[in-house]
Amino acid sequence: MTFTTRPTLQGTFGMASSTHWIASQTAMRVLERGGNAFDAAVAAGFVLHVVEPHLNGPGGEVPAIIATAEDPTPRVLAGQGPAPAGATIEHFTSMGFELIPGSGPLAAAVPGAVDAWLLLLRDHGTQTLQEVLEPAISYAASGHPIGERVCATVSSVQELFESDWTTSAELWLRDGSAPEPGSLFANPAYAQTLRRLVDEGRATGPSRETQIEGARRAWSQGFVAEAVEKFSRRPFRDSSGQAHPGVLTGADMAGFEASWEEPVTLDWHGVTVSKIQPWGQGPALLQTLTILDALDDPAALDPSTVQGIHPIAEALKLAFADREAWYGDGYDVPLKTLLSAGYAAERAALIGDRASGDVRPGSPDGREPKIAAHLRERAQREGAPRDATVGEPTVDTRGDAGEATVDANGVTRGDTCHVDVVDRWGNMISATPSGGWLQSSPTIPELGFPLGSRLQMFWLEEGLASSLAPGRRPRTTLTPTMVHRDGRPVLACGSPGGDQQEQWQLLFLLRHLIGGQSLQEAIDAPTWHTTSFPGSFYPREVEPAVLVVEDRLGGDVLSGLGGRGHKVQLAGPWSLGRMCAVSRNPGTGIVAAAANPRGMQGYACGR
Numbered sequence: 001m002t003f004t005t006r007p008t009l010q011g012t013f014g015m016a017s018s019t020h021w022i023a024s025q026t027a028m029r030v031l032e033r034g035g036n037a038f039d040a041a042v043a044a045g046f047v048l049h050v051v052e053p054h055l056n057g058p059g060g061e062v063p064a065i066i067a068t069a070e071d072p073t074p075r076v077l078a079g080q081g082p083a084p085a086g087a088t089i090e091h092f093t094s095m096g097f098e099l100i101p102g103s104g105p106l107a108a109a110v111p112g113a114v115d116a117w118l119l120l121l122r123d124h125g126t127q128t129l130q131e132v133l134e135p136a137i138s139y140a141a142s143g144h145p146i147g148e149r150v151c152a153t154v155s156s157v158q159e160l161f162e163s164d165w166t167t168s169a170e171l172w173l174r175d176g177s178a179p180e181p182g183s184l185f186a187n188p189a190y191a192q193t194l195r196r197l198v199d200e201g202r203a204t205g206p207s208r209e210t211q212i213e214g215a216r217r218a219w220s221q222g223f224v225a226e227a228v229e230k231f232s233r234r235p236f237r238d239s240s241g242q243a244h245p246g247v248l249t250g251a252d253m254a255g256f257e258a259s260w261e262e263p264v265t266l267d268w269h270g271v272t273v274s275k276i277q278p279w280g281q282g283p284a285l286l287q288t289l290t291i292l293d294a295l296d297d298p299a300a301l302d303p304s305t306v307q308g309i310h311p312i313a314e315a316l317k318l319a320f321a322d323r324e325a326w327y328g329d330g331y332d333v334p335l336k337t338l339l340s341a342g343y344a345a346e347r348a349a350l351i352g353d354r355a356s357g358d359v360r361p362g363s364p365d366g367r368e369p370k371i372a373a374h375l376r377e378r379a380q381r382e383g384a385p386r387d388a389t390v391g392e393p394t395v396d397t398r399g400d401a402g403e404a405t406v407d408a409n410g411v412t413r414g415d416t417c418h419v420d421v422v423d424r425w426g427n428m429i430s431a432t433p434s435g436g437w438l439q440s441s442p443t444i445p446e447l448g449f450p451l452g453s454r455l456q457m458f459w460l461e462e463g464l465a466s467s468l469a470p471g472r473r474p475r476t477t478l479t480p481t482m483v484h485r486d487g488r489p490v491l492a493c494g495s496p497g498g499d500q501q502e503q504w505q506l507l508f509l510l511r512h513l514i515g516g517q518s519l520q521e522a523i524d525a526p527t528w529h530t531t532s533f534p535g536s537f538y539p540r541e542v543e544p545a546v547l548v549v550e551d552r553l554g555g556d557v558l559s560g561l562g563g564r565g566h567k568v569q570l571a572g573p574w575s576l577g578r579m580c581a582v583s584r585n586p587g588t589g590i591v592a593a594a595a596n597p598r599g600m601q602g603y604a605c606g607r
Contacts, residue, residue, distance in 0.1 A: 104238025
């Protein structure tokens with residue numbers, strides 16, 4: 001029996017797994033009170049705004065994939081807000097920007113998370129708005145023991161808060177310092193925002209659905225939108241080091257509604273894997289699976305050996321190069337070809353014995369790939385050839401359980417939450433809320449939360465798959481996953497981690513679906529990822545041939561990877577990945593769950 005840090009939980013009633021134990025237990029409380037998986041996920045989602053504010057917030061976004069007991073067909077909840085009407089390439093370039101800032105009001109997309117959670121509750125929940133928001137209201141009003149990583153994030157941007165983002169300083173600093181880990185922290189303004197949503201919803205009528213719609217209007221057309229527009233016009237310092245006002249307006253808020261979409265699916269080794277459409281990075285995981293199959297080598301499906309890690313890493317680089325060239329909202333994405341066996345064979349033929357350091361997008365249907373000039377110029381400056389050189393493993397100072405890295409101007413990457421829930425009836429959801437971080441933009445004082453900074457994922461260059469344009473959604477890194485077998489949902493999973501989300505999920509799926517490991521075994525196993533492709537976050541870096549690894553992989557494996565030209569960076573033994581997962585056996589009704597032990601914050605619960 002393989003040692004695990006925790007057991008894989010099993011039961012028949014219901015399971016929840018999230019990146020914070022309070023959110024997981026909140027979801028379980030809802031199930032115990034008769035709610036379904038969707039009620040539970042919404043309650044957990046709003047609690048995550050309170051307990052993980054450095055990783056998500058009401059000003060952010062949430063994509064999710066669901067399957068219901070009545071209709072197991074997977075559906076995508078699209079809670080990614082678009083670029084505001086004033087967010088044009090001309091507006092940014094006229095101020096001298098080459099890249100969209102990674103923080104501050106200018107980087108704000110239309111907030112999508114709250115409307116998406118409420119849409120889910122209206123269409124598939126059973127409980128009232130007051131019932132599902134009560135836990136978040138309680139924690140925001142009365143406080144919760146604040147986590148160490150939240151405090152560290154506040155400390156890292158304290159100077160910015162004190163010198164410019166003074167509304168954030170008023171909320172987050174206590175006697176001139178970040179709060180102490182474990183101290184009771186409350187956000188009364190956000191509690192009042194949620195109470196007002198409940199009250200304005202209740203005033204619209206007696207039915208559950210009517211009240212939810214009333215709250216949605218209060219958010220997008222009422223007091224929230226009014227406060228957002230007023231505050232967005234104020235100039236604040238962003239990652240450029242200069243102060244600029246935002247462009248988000250109440251009209252932008254009113255013009256957005258979360259929606260339901262079809263997922264992208266791939267039939268693979270007896271299961272069907274579902275991801276969001278290519279306005280996000282989800283199909284990159286599916287592409288990687290097709291490339292690995294084209295290699296026709298069982299050893300290439302083992303992410304624990306040199307014989308597996310090398311081709312998996314190279315396949316990921318190829319898929320993510322295609323993400324850069326072809327994925328984007330409102331773009332003619334050749335998705336059918338990108339996921340075809342013939343195209344996968346072409347891409348697989350590029351995988352050699354040595355690690356590649358190049359960004360190599362393909363030409364599906366004979367179309368010429370387009371890469372941002374910023375990336376082309378960087379590649380020219382770095383020179384060629386770009387194969388890695390053999391060397392001793394180095395220490396990666398950025399690997400930290402998938403948590404945020406933050407600089408003094410609020411520039412962040414890898415900040416996200418995740419929650420999975422399955423109930424006794426067979427309802428299942430995988431949701432990845434993110435954005436609207438406490439360090440992304442100044443706090444709106446009367447609302448108790450900041451706007452997000454998702455626009456940084458656009459390019460300020462015309463003609464690219466992810467070029468900035470009003471009304472387009474940024475190509476998000478948020479990527480929930482659902483797996484079906486014989487038409488029934490059997491697994492929901494996901495992870496924070498920015499560009500690493502897809503990679504960590506891939507390793508988990510290979511270990512669980514192919515290697516036969518339990519949920520907890522697959523989560524606990526040594527994790528790794530590559531950074532040898534264009535990053536999605538400001539300043540959009542590429543690190544040719546770099547492979548970031550947990551050193552538990554072992555000396556022989558690390559040496560073998562170096563021998564193949566990978567620039568191995570050690571991230572510590574327990575530092576990468578923040579996977580969550582729930583599963584259900586449709587034949588027996590047994591449900592299971594597991595959560596990541598790294599960082600000592602994610603937990604699963606159930607019975």
